[in-house]
Amino acid sequence: MSSDPKCNLADLKPVKFSGSHSLSLGTLPSVQYGIVQEKLRQSSSKTFHCSVFCPGKRCRYEGAAFWQKEDMPIMGLFSTWITDDIVTMARPSTEIIEKYKIIKQFRE
Numbered sequence: 879m880s881s882d883p884k885c886n887l888a889d890l891k892p893v894k895f896s897g898s899h900s901l902s903l904g905t906l907p908s909v910q911y912g913i914v915q916e917k918l919r920q921s922s923s924k925t926f927h928c929s930v931f932c933p934g935k936r937c938r939y940e941g942a943a944f945w946q947k948e949d950m951p952i953m954g955l956f957s958t959w960i961t962d963d964i965v966t967m968a969r970p971s972t973e974i975i976e977k978y979k980i981i982k983q984f985r986e
Contacts, residue, residue: 915931918930918931919931938956939956939968940968940971940974941954941974942954942955942974942978951965952965952967952980952983952984953978953983954970954974954977954978954980955967955968955970955974955978955980956968
């Protein structure tokens with residue numbers, strides 16, 4: 879991150895995407911649930927719905943199988959650069975960290 883003591887989060891500008899990134903096309907990745915499942919998800923706590931509805935390794939955010947290269951600036955993780963110093967990403971599992979050498983990617 880920037881070591882500038884004058885850096886203020888309020889000064890950050892919105893991200894502008896370009897190219898073929900899914901967000902630049904105005905479409906967000908979506909997960910499709912059934913009607914009953916969606917109603918339960920909306921009316922329950924996050925702890926409950928994670929324990930009941932999380933598909934584990936089959937989750938689209940668990941690995942690279944569901945994402946295009948443009949959706950993964952950190953290869954192997956669903957991720958997006960917000961600024962040059964800030965990245966949002968799915969939480970990596972130990973398997974993903976090792977398989978895609980995530981720590982090495984951050985160092986590069």
